[in-house]
Amino acid sequence: MRETMSPENKSVSLHDAVKLLLEADDIYLLCHQYPDGDTLGSAAALYLGLRQKGKRVSIRCGDPIPQKYDYMFEGIEFPDFEPQFICAVDIADPQLLGQRLSPYAQRVDLCIDHHGSNTKYARQYVIRPEAASTTEIMYDLLFTMEAEITSQIADCIYTGITTDTGCFRYTNATSRTYIVAAHMMDKGADAAMINRVMFDTKSRARLEIERRVLDTMSFYFGGKCAVAYVTREMVRQSGANDEDMDGIAALPRQVEGVEIGVTMREKEDGSFKISVRTGPKVNASKICAEFGGGGHPGAAGCVLTGGVTGAKHQILSAVQKVFEKQENS
């Protein structure tokens, strides 16, 4: 159930947000489901800052925290208490709290976020779309709060920055993002370790599945379209889990000249989950809409049946139409 913006909800300054937090106690910090480096880094950094101020705080997330983020949570506890104040971090909409945290959806006192799409569901909110990550805002907030930036907090803030900018690869990283990162380096952030863990480390199973997926990759339309697939058997053979499959859908589009990258992943029922990634000239969402799917202009999905051959045939027909239209325009 989407909460509509109530008339008394309002934007507050960082200074007022800090005041609210310092006047409160028994604080819950909410993370979004399928937690990423930014929601977790923001929550952990704020937790550590509020603990310095003697507050009782707990971090709440509807999903388990992936192990790779352990370094941010050293010494952090997750006590259960009745919250007097609820702060959501990096959460654009209460729906993203997920089932388990949905009881808090209507009760968020403060939201700190950088999504321009934020639905302003919280009683008070600090929304800064110009920030590359919520941790970039958290840096200012902790500074305003006069918290000491420990090396652990530095790791948390750096983590949100690097994960939300794809290791500084997306256009959202500004000069200020680099300045905050520089300050976090000075405060002891272990950037090399963090980036290695987040971006450079492949499990053996991931390596195995990647080898196999690359072997299936074929090219069409003069190399403008690449299609790869993953069967359940390939996943089984490589020992890959869901985390290992993360980002596999990006592989075909990474090849030079590819404007439409397609990855087909066999589901339990034998149908194929199709992921389409496109360059600036092609709308992935439109291609997938033809098969009842959808998504963003650059990344969309749908489901097709008919085995590898049948599914590939259908998607290639849709791709062909796109290129024909391109030529005619």
Add this chain to the structure above:
Amino acid sequence: MRETMSPENKSVSLHDAVKLLLEADDIYLLCHQYPDGDTLGSAAALYLGLRQKGKRVSIRCGDPIPQKYDYMFEGIEFPDFEPQFICAVDIADPQLLGQRLSPYAQRVDLCIDHHGSNTKYARQYVIRPEAASTTEIMYDLLFTMEAEITSQIADCIYTGITTDTGCFRYTNATSRTYIVAAHMMDKGADAAMINRVMFDTKSRARLEIERRVLDTMSFYFGGKCAVAYVTREMVRQSGANDEDMDGIAALPRQVEGVEIGVTMREKEDGSFKISVRTGPKVNASKICAEFGGGGHPGAAGCVLTGGVTGAKHQILSAVQKVFEKQENS
């Protein structure tokens, strides 16, 4: 032929280096063979700065400049003249000039470099091992020279930083590296484009060679060491050029648990160029020094003979010693 340090060679301040450059004219800027983003970015940035000062300058490189660096060379010309002053950038040793530029090996007037292993072959030199890239030094040099940092120069300096830090992933990136990057963002560097071109795009040939290299990867010492190799035949089959081979050496170390990643690349004469990449606990340079090679603590190289089997055997013996020492300490 390795030039030994002559007694009159000396370290100079940036200020003196700038003075030398501004007093000179008809300047050659030398890049190392198999040019990378740092040697090219340094040369292009310095070229543009010196052109602002009205100097006749030319960039010289023993190998062709890969197309992906084109954005740094817009408007840059490569005139042929008899140089009155020769400046080497990012070149640790005159051997790295390659055959074509070897006539200049004994005549380098100034060297700007960040390699701690620099053999101090130039008459005067600025060597700063604490800099993540030579372009990080070039930033200071251009500042000292009072050159205007155009967006093209910003792209050049950012490029050296990001390529030499593996997109901020290596331990050589310091808070100062981020500060310089921030400044380059302010000056108009297109970081998102640069990082996409450098790190996210693979040629078809690159994909082919990567498939093959991944297939050769084997693991040793309980998965703490991974070794992959590339033969000339594999390169031929995949159609890969030197540019396509860039970063191949990083693949073995990317597998979870690997502390020492080794890539062996067959050279024309059948010997193998060994690249060793290590985690924080292991000094790659020491391993390679055993075979007459060298480099940085995290990335070093040497040459071995004896075919795939012989070369692998030798390097694994050296790796074994490292792990034995680790256990005993």
